[in-house]
Amino acid sequence: MEVVGELKTAREMGLVGCTRCSRVSPMxxxxxxxxxxxxxxxDGLSLQKVWAWWLVGLMCYVPANLYPMLETRTLVSTESNTIVGGAVELAQHGNWGVALIILAxxxxxxxxxxxxIAGLAIGVWRGPQVSxxxxxxxYEVVEYIGRWSMIDVFVVAILSALVQLQALASITPGRASLFFALSVIFTMLSAQSFDSRLIWDTQRRGDAPDHGLASDDVRKESSA
Structure with a gap:
């Protein structure tokens, strides 16, 4: 097949795409x-936003695994389980499918x-190691699996609403549920802050982009 010429990006052709509706407009x-x-x-501050949300999400994820996710109270006992502890207990009672879903x-x-997310950000900063x-x-995988991260919180919310037998038994969310929900939200914000167009900049140049130059380009476009 005959190659007509080198492929050019929209930026090289003087075009810019809207990240919300994908419409292409003149630079x-x-x-x-x-x-x-x-x-x-x-977005000249893309990587800074990614790492900021990423670090906060990681800080929330640690206590989400240390504090109890679910607290069960009955007439004779009170029991609390962490995420992993609850999955292990379900597996011991033969509910392997539910335990695997919760662990996943x-x-x-x-x-x-x-x-x-860390790999994508490092790839843009240090230069590409893969295509x-x-x-x-x-990046598309990260965007897709983000919607499944709240399953554990949904399970806790459903159990808390259904199992309320007053003095006989009750199930309430533990402190870990709040930290886990915050961790999911912050990681979603981290993924959304990543400017995927930077992937192709590093792919074409073969090294890390000049973020200062990118910021200058943004300022020039805003003043044009």
């Missing part, structure tokens, strides 16, 4: 004609999100 347009969102070729939603998915197509695929 220098300040607001999207379709949805009214502010347009910028690159509360441990595997959050840890995978932390690792993938841009693969890194963009990992």
């Amino acid at each position: 220098g347009t300040q607001y999207c004609p379709r949805c009214g969102s502010a347009l910028q070729s690159r 939603a509360s441990v595997l998915i959050p840890v995978a999100k932390f690792v993938l 841009g197509q693969r890194r963009h695929f990992l």
Whole structure:
């Protein structure tokens, strides 16, 4: 197949895309004609936002695994379980399917999100170690699995609403439920703060982008 010429990015062709509605406009347009969102070729503070939300989410995830997620009170006893402890107890009672779902939603998915977001940010900062197509695929995976991170909180909320037998038995959320919900929210904000267009900048140059230059470009476009 004959190659007509080198492929160019929208930025090189003097175009900028809206990150909200995907409409393409000429470079220098300040607001999207379709949805009214502010347009910028690159977010110069993208990595700073990613790491800020990432660190706060990690700080909340630690107590979410140390404090009890669920507290069960009966006439004769009071029992509290952490996320992992509750999954282990379910497995001991033969509920392996539910235990695996809780472990996947509360441990595997959050840890995978932390690792993938950090890997994407480091790849932009230090330079690409894998292809841009693969890194963009990992970014899409992070965006997709984010919606499943609240399963454990939903289970606690449902059990707390259903099992309320006054003096006989009651189930209430533990302190870990708040920290876990905050951790999920902060990691979602971290993933949304990542400007995926930086992946292709590093792919074309083969090294880390000049973030100062990107910021200058944004200022020039805003003043145009």
